[in-house]
Amino acid sequence: xxxxxxxxGGLVQPGGSLRLSCAASGFTFSSYAISWVRQAPGKxxxxxxxxxxxxxxxxxxxxxxxxxxxxRDNSKNTLFLQMNSLRAEDTAIxxxxxxxxxxxxxxxxxxxxxxxxxxxx
Amino acid sequence: DIVMTQxxxxxxxxxxxxxxxxxxxxxxxxxxxxxxxYLAWYQQKSGQPPNLLIYWASTRESGVPDRFSGSGSGTDFxxxxxxxxxxxxxxxxxxxxxxxxPTFGQGTKLEIK
Numbered sequence: 680x681x682x683x684x685x686x687x688g689g690l691v692q693p694g695g696s697l698r699l700s701c702a703a704s705g706f707t708f709s710s711y712a713i714s715w716v717r718q719a720p721g722k723x724x725x726x727x728x729x730x731x732x733x734x735x736x737x738x739x740x741x742x743x744x745x746x747x748x749x750x751r752d753n754s755k756n757t758l759f760l761q762m763n764s765l766r767a768e769d770t771a772i773x774x775x776x777x778x779x780x781x782x783x784x785x786x787x788x789x790x791x792x793x794x795x796x797x798x799x800x
Numbered sequence: 801d802i803v804m805t806q807x808x809x810x811x812x813x814x815x816x817x818x819x820x821x822x823x824x825x826x827x828x829x830x831x832x833x834x835x836x837x838y839l840a841w842y843q844q845k846s847g848q849p850p851n852l853l854i855y856w857a858s859t860r861e862s863g864v865p866d867r868f869s870g871s872g873s874g875t876d877f878x879x880x881x882x883x884x885x886x887x888x889x890x891x892x893x894x895x896x897x898x899x900x901x902p903t904f905g906q907g908t909k910l911e912i913k
Contacts, residue, residue: 714902724842724850724893724904740901774849784900786840786855793849 681705681789683713683775688794695765695798701758701775701791709733709753712783715760717771718793727773728760729783738783743769765798772796802826802896806905812913819881821908823894828874831898838898841870841879844907845890853892854879886912 687699701713714729728749729738737749748761758775772793778785803826813819829838837857842850852861854870857877867882881888889912894905 723907724895726902726904738900778897779852779855782897784902785897786852786895787842787850788852788855788861790849790851 683777683789683791685773685775685791685794688773688796690797690799691765692800693766693798696761696763697765697796699760699762699773699794699796701760703756703758703777706777706789708756711777711781712785713751713758714776714778714783714785714787715749715758716774716776716787716790717769717796718774719768719771722771725771730758731783732781762796765796767798770796770798801901802829802899802903804894804896804903804905806892806894806908808908809906810909810911812911813881813884814913815886816883817913819884819888819910821879821892821894821910823872823877823879823905825875825877825896825898827899829896829898830874837873837877838896839870839872839877840895840897841868842893842895843888843890844893850893881910884910884912 684702712731715727730749734751746764750759774793775791776787777789779788805824807822839857841854844850858870869880891907
């Protein structure tokens with residue numbers, strides 16, 4: 680089955696760190712750029728970060744630049760998001776999503792179920 | 801960043817009736833070299849991730865019922881549901897992928913009247 684499965688979310692204090700993972704299966708992971716998209720409770724969708732198929736190029740929203748780091752391990756079909764200096768406004772469900780053309784700036788045809796990150800003291 | 805603005809914010813339509821959601825981009829998302837509009841539509845049901853309905857503004861994703869259609873070009877787009885079904889209750893989002901970062905509209909909540 681073609682799927683993405685996120686993990687690693689949880690409750691963290693402001694200023695803390697968290698590492699999210701996204702495990703891919705059922706398709707050639709190394710052929711696709713993958714993005715992280717988040718959704719704050721009751722709010723809309725916000726693209727957070729994207730990484731090229733090889734991992735050589737990475738992109739970030741201004742809201743997370745300098746705090747979040749995206750990476751991938753193509754040998755393990757896994758995407759990561761290292762989140763540092765977390766703020767209350769980072770509280771959201773974090774989805775990984777695959778671009779339909781294999782790009783990160785793309786229409787997203789495959790989404791994971793999401794992992795919840797709560798930043799609170 | 802390209803700003804995507806949807807209207808209305810919420811919509812109530814009777815079963816079997818037509819529903820139309822509009823999306824306007826702050827700049828054109830039509831790429832002249834290939835004449836494609838870099839615009840997608842998603843459906844998000846409660847407690848679920850978004851589901852791609854339409855891309856290239858009017859191309860229906862595989863498995864999407866043909867009552868869903870997308871239209872428009874440049875900066876103005878629409879998603880139409882020709883005959884609303886109960887399972888279409890959801891929030892709908894448009895998204896541009898013309899520029900980095902990709903950006904989404906604020907969402908339109910569709911309910912049954």
